[in-house]
Amino acid sequence: MFGIDTNTLILVALVTMAVAALVWAVLFNTISNERNQERRVKSIKRNDGDRSTKLAAEARLADAQKRRQSTQASLKELEEQTKAKNPNKKGIKDQMRQAGMNGDMKKFAMFSIITAIVTSILAFVASGNLMLTGAMLFIGGFGMPRWYVARARKRRMNAFLEEFPNAVDVITRGIKAGLPLNDTIGIIATEAKEPVRTEFRKILETQKMGIPMTEAIQKLYKNVPLTEANFFGIVIAIQQSAGGNLSEALGNLSKVLRDRKKMKAKIIAMASEAKASAGIIGILPPAVMCLIYLSTPDYIMLLFTTTTGNLILIGAVFWMSVGIMVMKQMINFDF
Numbered sequence: 172m173f174g175i176d177t178n179t180l181i182l183v184a185l186v187t188m189a190v191a192a193l194v195w196a197v198l199f200n201t202i203s204n205e206r207n208q209e210r211r212v213k214s215i216k217r218n219d220g221d222r223s224t225k226l227a228a229e230a231r232l233a234d235a236q237k238r239r240q241s242t243q244a245s246l247k248e249l250e251e252q253t254k255a256k257n258p259n260k261k262g263i264k265d266q267m268r269q270a271g272m273n274g275d276m277k278k279f280a281m282f283s284i285i286t287a288i289v290t291s292i293l294a295f296v297a298s299g300n301l302m303l304t305g306a307m308l309f310i311g312g313f314g315m316p317r318w319y320v321a322r323a324r325k326r327r328m329n330a331f332l333e334e335f336p337n338a339v340d341v342i343t344r345g346i347k348a349g350l351p352l353n354d355t356i357g358i359i360a361t362e363a364k365e366p367v368r369t370e371f372r373k374i375l376e377t378q379k380m381g382i383p384m385t386e387a388i389q390k391l392y393k394n395v396p397l398t399e400a401n402f403f404g405i406v407i408a409i410q411q412s413a414g415g416n417l418s419e420a421l422g423n424l425s426k427v428l429r430d431r432k433k434m435k436a437k438i439i440a441m442a443s444e445a446k447a448s449a450g451i452i453g454i455l456p457p458a459v460m461c462l463i464y465l466s467t468p469d470y471i472m473l474l475f476t477t478t479t480g481n482l483i484l485i486g487a488v489f490w491m492s493v494g495i496m497v498m499k500q501m502i503n504f505d506f
Contacts, residue, residue, distance in 0.1 A: 340425050
């Protein structure tokens with residue numbers, strides 16, 4: 172084969188294989204040690220990477236847990252302060268201030284006296300019944316003035332809820348643009364609609380007296396006892412104590428406020444039919460009484476001219492009032 176003897180080729184091949192085996196036997200330990208060393212180095216690097224990653228994750232979890240505990244402590248403290256200073260349990264003077272009035276009790280007492288005198292005179296002229304006159308004197312002196320204050324307070328709270336989400340949006344955009352919180356509140360205090368403008372002006376005036384911003388904002392809930400105002404104070408307090416992105420927190424708060432507003436409008440729309448039915452049921456007895464008076468006045472006047480009729484009339488008014496209050500509780504949804 173190729174002019175070379177076959178035995179010679181076999182001999183050369185055997186010698187080559189023997190030399191290769193000898194070389195492998197000599198260098199095997201060195202190669203094996205190098206491979207083991209490389210494998211150990213890779214394993215150590217991988218373990219170090221896993222360990223550093225684990226340590227970083229543990230540090231992030233510890234930081235998140237610390238911030239969570241701080242936030243929970245702040246929320247608990249704010250909740251205790253809110254319970255201790257519940258503005259909904261205040262007297263008529265605080266309710267007048269929440270309604271936008273100056274809280275002058277002398278003017279309120281004068282208004283109550285005038286209302287009592289006018290209503291009692293009208294009742295006496297219309298019926299000539301002293302019992303009915305006394306009842307109208309009590310209603311005019313104690314019921315109607317407080318009803319007027321409660322109605323004005325509710326109207327002011329609704330106006331505040333209508334404008335408050337827009338004010339929070341303005342504060343959020345101002346903070347994103349780089350303005351400090353005081354300047355954004357100053358913008359609301361000068362350019363927002365009433366009553367938001369007045370309440371934020373009170374925050375600035377309170378802060379100028381040396382009170383910290385957090386406490387000044389928390390006083391907003393005292394003047395405007397709404398859950399939305401309490402949310403705003405809690406967000407500012409948590410950001411001041413635990414840190415975080417204030418613009419993002421206020422942006423989320425604005426979304427929550429608008430969602431609550433939509434939910435309230437949806438509830439009002441769903442309860443409108445029940446309110447209409449309750450109104451018809453409540454107005455039906457007085458309407459029937461007026462129709463009977465127009466057709467047969469002598470028949471209905473027995474309720475006003477006799478003692479038995481007066482007792483029946485008082486009982487009817489009492490139970491009608493109870494029924495109206497029950498229907499009001501059934502159709503008024505709080506959330």
